[in-house]
Amino acid sequence: MLSGMKVLWITAHPDPRSLTAALACEGVRALTGLGHEVRVRDLYAMKWNPVVDAADFDHDPGRRLHVGAAAKQAHREGRLCPEIRAEQDHLRWSDTVVWQFPLWWHGMPAILKGWIDRVFVNGFAYGVTDPATGATLRYGDGGLKGRRALVVTTIGGRESAFGPRGVHGALEDLLFPIQHGISFYAGMAPLAPFAVYGADRSTDSDYAEAAARLRARLASLPEEEPVPFRRQDSGDYDEELVLRPEVAPGRTGLAAHYRR
DSSP: OOSSOEEEEEEOOSOTTSHHHHHHHHHHHHHHHTTOEEEEEETTTTTOOOOOOGGGGTOOTTSOOOHHHHHHHHHHHTOSOHHHHHHHHHHHHOSEEEEEEEOBTTBOOHHHHHHHHHHSOBTTTBSEEOTTTOOEEOSSSSTTTTOEEEEEEEOSSOGGGGSTTOTTOOHHHHTHHHIIIIIITTTOEEOOOEEEOOGGGOOHHHHHHHHHHHHHHHHTGGGOOOOOBOOGGGSSBOTTSOBOTTSSTTOOSGGGGBOO
16 A cells, blocks of 8 residues: 555646546646645646657767667766656656556557657666676566556547457557556556546536546555566566466467466
């Protein structure tokens, strides 16, 4: 259980009058009213540049740019550009991260993906090694271990279409790259997502219902258990990072990586 959380709320929508923005305000008010600290990073309002380039790493533009290696060296030597270092400081401060975005093309808006591309650099969020063994820490044990992550997303489609047999695919599967491939890979413990469906047709009463659900969800956040992903170093995977034959026998695909 967490009390007195430090929440980094990262939101990505171009219109401050949007449902996304209104729910962000509701969420921040709810959390602060419960005594938690919140820092908001509104990426569109910040005019965040989502594009990785050599200047991020104080890298000579005349030399070939190997992004991972250049980022790791710049991070180690304190040469990352100031805006990246500032965002990393916010992450260090936090114990909970909220990813809030409208679901576009079955994923997050480019500005948020670009924030991750630039801020989650090698040596900071990933590429971190165990000092005792030299093994690379990932999937539950990365550089951001000790934090939890919550996706808050607004979706234009109806909920049934994102169910187990829905035409779009199950929301759990669509968000797997964010939940597992970003948050869990970097060591954060993802929580079950919070979704608002039919966002493009939302009425005042729909908004009131969604806002009430969000407030209730945030009130219970300190006690929530994370999504039960399998840690890479739990013993479930072999040296090739493949599930051992006796683990989840007969199960393949994304479902095999949940402890159920």
